[in-house]
Amino acid sequence: MTALLEARHVTRIFGGGFFDRSSTLALDEFSLALDGDRPSIIAVVGESGSGKTTLGRLLLGLTTPTRGQVFYNGRDLQKMSRAGWRAFRRDVQVIFQDPYGVYNPFYRIDHVLTTPVAKFGLATSRAGARTLIDDVLRAVGLRPEETLGRFPHQLSGGQRQRVMVARALLLRPRVIVADEPVSMVDASLRATILASLRTMNRDLGISIVYITHDLATAYQISDTIVVLYRGSVAEAGDVELVVKRPQHPYTQLLLSSIPLASPERTWMTESATAPTAPREAIETGCKFAGRCPSVASACREMPPPRFQTDRGRAVACYLYRGAPVLTEGDPWPRRSR
């Protein structure tokens, strides 16, 4: 069964050109598979510089991998024909982070909706197009008469982001890559946008790759979660397992650092972990070794393989040496059957 959208051993290095010797390893041997017939929401969580945005752009075909391939329905993006790309564009859509940058100030916001309709011939007539657009706007909780015909600077950040969700919905894609869709939106509107993502997945069977630094929203809407650290996967699996009983020291550090909006005061008591060492060059072995409280000698020599510690979870950490090792071919995260 070929995956709908799959990244296999993808590595992406930026810089390193003739003049600029400093090269940054954005993504290191990363694999991920989206199962077409069981659409789910996969959250990719990581700090800034963890490579999560690069992954999103690779899945969208906006950047090409330095090594490894990205497959759509089993076909390598690099080798796809023009027609292949049109189908890919239609099936894999995006929601960007910055609601202020995605609108061309010269046009009214309708431009963002009418262009895909025209380019992909989604409607036969002008009236057909109009009803299509009205429906998707209502689906994201916006009243068409209040939204269409206005310029971007006349709408609030929350409204603009919802129009972007509507745009993605318009094309009836099979996958939506949402790169930090709500991080620039106010708390009160965040829930509505995430809820519409949830309904799109449940009712329309659209798989969603939810890229974020916010573990709380990831926990709320995703089924499986991948925790990225400096380009490599630290831990991945069912969101309940990973959030409720984190195993990788980095995931534990992330979860313990989140200030909870609750009366109990647990956050300030624990002592600060080792101060972050300045970003040394990527040494051999596990990338987290520099900051890991339970670092061992093995960690410094070889990067840890992926240990399958639960039915629906795997961890790249020597603490779980006993568990069976995931073989080469297995893309993360295998869903619990």
Next chain:
Amino acid sequence: MLSVRDLVVHYDTPLGRVKAADRISFSLRAGERLGFAGESGSGKSTMALAILRMIKPPGRIEAGEVRLDGQNLMTLNDEDMRRVRLAGIALIPQGSMNALNPVMRVKEQIIDALRDHGVRLSGRERDVRVRELLQSVGLRADVADMFPHELSGGMKQRACIAIGISLRPRVIIADEPTSALDVVVQKQVMETLARVQENLGASVILVGHDMGLMAQFVDRLGIMYAGKLIEVSPVREIFTRPLHPYTRMLIASLPSLEEKGTFRGIPGLLPLLRDLPPGCAFHPRCPHTVDRCRTEVPTLREVRPDGSAACHLV
């Protein structure tokens, strides 16, 4: 320590007059951590800048009093106000801003603050002072000779904290100090701020939108909406028994790590500050609106010991 009475700040823009802060009043006790939470456009940053009298045209401080240890800062001339800044009230800038001068070393940016406040130190004493300040915020001594672009986000913020406490201020205003910082670095920066506050015995005003951060850091919390202060209570009570409907819905809209599917958004849109709805600004989105809410602007009044709210139904 610090009391603010009926502070009003307006911005005159080509699209009309914007009431960014409208009759804000509160008092800050010695050593207390007071938080102000609010979404974008709620006027929280404007209020913080107004306390330091740093509102630039087209903004203007219309009215209001800010008393530090009894002295009204609004009546001071520019020179005296300049001396109060950093010595009396220090500002920690937003995490996302590049608040450090890109072409000056960290050491020089600490020293020029000391010098302009009349602190005369010999070369050696100065270096000792800089090293102490950096160590007190968890930075290595060699950071002194580094330029801002050589520091990580977290280190830059800690350098700003070092500058902030260099004259042992009585009040520290932190305006979204950890915005755009990763959650792990955010925790270290906030712990530094807490430790430094305890050593100085200063009080802290924390302005921000991250309710979780407020819950874990501040003692008392004020909620702001559309330029007005609509609730002030001890932080534990805000999360257990919120008074104002907006506070209740805001807390309900926060994604929790405990159980799934419990969070839902607040319907409607944030009001535009230049044409606010009549009466209570929240009434178009409030589920319990009554006629009075549409006509009469509710005033902030004490509803329970140490807890006040601006709502007719409370």
Next chain:
Amino acid sequence: MRADYLARRFAVFVLIVWLAATLNFFLPRLSGQDPVRATLLQQAQLGGYVQSGLEAMVKEYEHRFGLDKPLWVQYVTYLGDVSRFNFNYSISNYPRTVNEIIAEAIPWTVGLLGTTTLLSFAIGTLLGALLAWPGAPRWMRLLMPPLWALHAIPFFLLGLILMYVFAFRVQLLPMFGGYSAGAFPALTLAFAGDVLAHAILPALSIVLVATGGWALGMRGMMVTTMGEDYVTFAEAKGLMRLTIFLRYCVRNAILPQTTALALALGNILSGAVLVEVIFGFPGVGTILFHAIRENDHFLIQGIVFTVIVALGVATLILDVLYPLLDPRISYRGA
């Protein structure tokens, strides 16, 4: 990282020099026939005032270039000559070589151009900074409109107007030349005074126009810099107005201003050539003017090459100095 940055800037400089030489060699050949032969024939027909040395000159050039050799051989020999700064003989004043003539003119141009550019840059930048600073005196505002208008017109135009008003009408300053006709160039105070008097008008016509440009540029940069976060934080630190103005605003706004200086050198020089011609100032410009009139190819090529190389050196110096102003540059490369 520093070495890498310097190496790249030097490579650019060498490229400029090579480009200048190539332009000089190929452009004249664009018109099909060899310019040297064409000029010599013209010279002969005209019975130019250099009657005697004509035959010797033809033999010398024939031998020098070996006109039958293929183009690239000529090109290589030409490059060889150029690298040794040898531009052989000037046609219009045969016994003297091009290098001699240029060497005489260079101090004048460097003197005029160097002083006026630095002067206008300093005054303009200072003025621009003060104009943007609210604390600056009120009357400064009145300076803006005239500076704006002056900046629009070319140097030589202002030169003509100044010459008419001060030299012709008021006869306050000498109108023409680098020094009085009778005076003999010597290192005496009197002669220096004479030179200065002659240089005032050309210098003024450059400075008045250029200063406006720098002031406008600096004011724009200051306005943007004053909106930066680090200036707001500097205010919150309770720094004195002067400290904020100098160490935070001007110190940062000066960076793009110096880059603009490096880019503007070319235009300033083009303008200055015309000013020299108008005032007959004995700099490189006037010599170029006469060389054009006399159709003296080698002198023209010599001057153009030297000027481009001189500008290349100036730009290189500015590029080398820039990292001292902006620490970020040397850190991560240009």
Next chain:
Amino acid sequence: MRYLRRNPSLVVGIVLLSALALFVIVGHFTVDTSKSRPLSAPAVRAPSAEHPFGTDRQGRDLFATMVAGTPLTLRIGFIAGFLGVGIGAILGFVSAYYRGTVDAIIRGIVDIGLTVPGLLVLIIIAVSLRRGLTVDQMAIIVASLAWLNPARTIRAQVLSLRERGYVEVARLSGMSGPEIIFKELMPNVLPYLAATLVNSVSSAILASVGLEVLGLGPIDSPTLGMTLYWVNFNAALINGWWWWWAAPIVIILVVFLGLFFLTVGLDEIANPRLRRAI
């Protein structure tokens, strides 16, 4: 129209240039431009009713010369300016949008080209092509270097726009490269394009007048630059024939001031620092 009141420099620019246009048009009706050729009027006459701008040593009626010469100089400016911006914009767009080696090459040429003083290179070209230049040839020569600056400014502008989100949204909405350039980038670049165009026309005129003053222009045509050349050639200043150079100077002043204020006005439209929306 209301907008113009808020943008004074644009108004000043337009007023100056339209005054100039008026002068040329009215001139064409009131004077026989053939009198701009030498020996068509008594030499060296001060301005009088018959010769409003006086005459020069070669017997040209200066009023006719100005009326005939101004459009020629403007013609050179516009041809070179438009050519320069045309080529420059294309190169700017291509190198900024498609990046890669193309960008590196174009950027290299532009950076080096700008450090070289344009006038000198033009001199070399002009000297080599000395056989009877026409006005249009002059324009081509000036245009050969006029594209450098527009290429740099347009490239910088497109580079900053290219990173904006809406370019990627457009690509993901199925738009092709050229379509994105015309539909998404072009509208936002137009104000800059206009300002750069006026600027390059102005520098083209400066370059052409400069060449003509040095005697490298079309010898027999009555352009403003050539008039200045003869002024200098005949040392009109010393001989006190003030009217000979007053006319060209005033007109050139009006041309440059007009174009300058037009550029500033267009700049204002391109990045309205003033328009602040809360």
